[in-house]
Amino acid sequence: xxxxxxxxxxxxxxxxxxxxxxxxxxxxxxxxxxxxxxxxxxxxxxxxxxxxxxxxxxxxxxxxxxxxxxxxxxxxxxxxxxxxxxxxxxxxxxxxxxxxxxxxxxxxxxxxxxxxxxxxxxxxxxxxxxxxxxxxxxxxxxxxxxxxxxxxxxxxxxxxxxxxxxxxxxxxxxxxxxxxxxxxxxxxxxxxxxxxxxxxxxxxxxxxxxxxxxxxxxxxxxxxxxxxxxxxxxxxxxxxxxxxxxxxxxxxxxxxxxxxxxxxxxxxxxxxxxxxxxxxxxxxxxxxxxxxxxxxxxxxxxxxxxxxx
Numbered sequence: 001x002x003x004x005x006x007x008x009x010x011x012x013x014x015x016x017x018x019x020x021x022x023x024x025x026x027x028x029x030x031x032x033x034x035x036x037x038x039x040x041x042x043x044x045x046x047x048x049x050x051x052x053x054x055x056x057x058x059x060x061x062x063x064x065x066x067x068x069x070x071x072x073x074x075x076x077x078x079x080x081x082x083x084x085x086x087x088x089x090x091x092x093x094x095x096x097x098x099x100x101x102x103x104x105x106x107x108x109x110x111x112x113x114x115x116x117x118x119x120x121x122x123x124x125x126x127x128x129x130x131x132x133x134x135x136x137x138x139x140x141x142x143x144x145x146x147x148x149x150x151x152x153x154x155x156x157x158x159x160x161x162x163x164x165x166x167x168x169x170x171x172x173x174x175x176x177x178x179x180x181x182x183x184x185x186x187x188x189x190x191x192x193x194x195x196x197x198x199x200x201x202x203x204x205x206x207x208x209x210x211x212x213x214x215x216x217x218x219x220x221x222x223x224x225x226x227x228x229x230x231x232x233x234x235x236x237x238x239x240x241x242x243x244x245x246x247x248x249x250x251x252x253x254x255x256x257x258x259x260x261x262x263x264x265x266x267x268x269x270x271x272x273x274x275x276x277x278x279x280x281x282x283x284x285x286x287x288x289x290x291x292x293x294x295x296x297x298x299x300x301x302x303x304x305x306x307x308x309x
Contacts, residue, residue: 029045040237051223059093061250067242070246074241080230081216087182093223095137095221095224096221098211098220099139099141099142099211101126101141102144102202124199126152132207140170151175153175154176158177170224175195190226208220213233221236244302255282255285274309
């Protein structure tokens with residue numbers, strides 16, 4: 001890399017960090033609306049997209065693989081991060097409340113805490129995002145993968161989080177008190193590691209700002225779908241398309257598996273574009289198994305009316 005390019009990237013990074021601090025750690029409502037302009041639905045008071053609860057509930061049943069494929073086809077290849085440690089195998093699904101942490105720098109950290117306390121935040125900065133949580137939210141934090149003294153929560157904050165969200169957390173960092181957190185019924189945490197140490201030399205640099213979780217980019221309001229396989233972050237404006245498409249693909253697969261197991265069709269017939277005869281049998285299968293169809297008839301017709309499916 002040339003010296004000129006190096007200076008450019010350094011200047012860009014410094015300006016980016018300065019912008020985060022200038023916004024009192026919270027991105028301005030107008031900026032958040034601007035960055036998530038593709039979302040046309042309801043928003044929270046701070047501008048964060050408010051994905052409907054029914055879509056979040058339905059998203060719990062779709063697979064990470066299918067969701068990733070749909071997002072990749074839409075031009076969003078950087079939405080998945082794998083290799084997590086969890087409390088249990090329960091999936092975590094909800095709207096992202098994002099937090100960005102950086103290694104501490106005394107002068108900057110003092111200013112952040114002073115201003116934050118004046119704005120009403122209490123305690124250490126790792127608890128500040130909890131104040132912004134509502135039911136259905138997920139506390140998603142980039143703690144730059146720190147394990148030793150990078151534990152963002154223990155069981156006290158875990159209880160506080162679950163009482164507000166009835167949900168879990170996703171931390172690109174660590175947490176402490178696995179035993180205590182495991183006693184919170186319904187709670188799950190996706191972390192990079194567990195560690196008994198207390199949080200130290202870490203400061204909050206951004207709240208409800210764009211963040212990076214490993215290889216994934218996360219915006220406030222993204223749908224978080226965390227399962228045993230990993231975590232995928234679905235942009236709010238694509239949630240409906242991802243959920244409906246995944247549900248239709250699951251229906252196709254369920255029908256195909258049944259046809260193959262009964263020997264009605266060969267794998268070469270099911271794995272390629274279907275003939276009119278197979279499509280006709282699929283439509284009859286749907287009518288006879290309407291209890292398996294998670295979508296409305298109108299939503300289903302959107303796919304059935306397409307030329308290829």
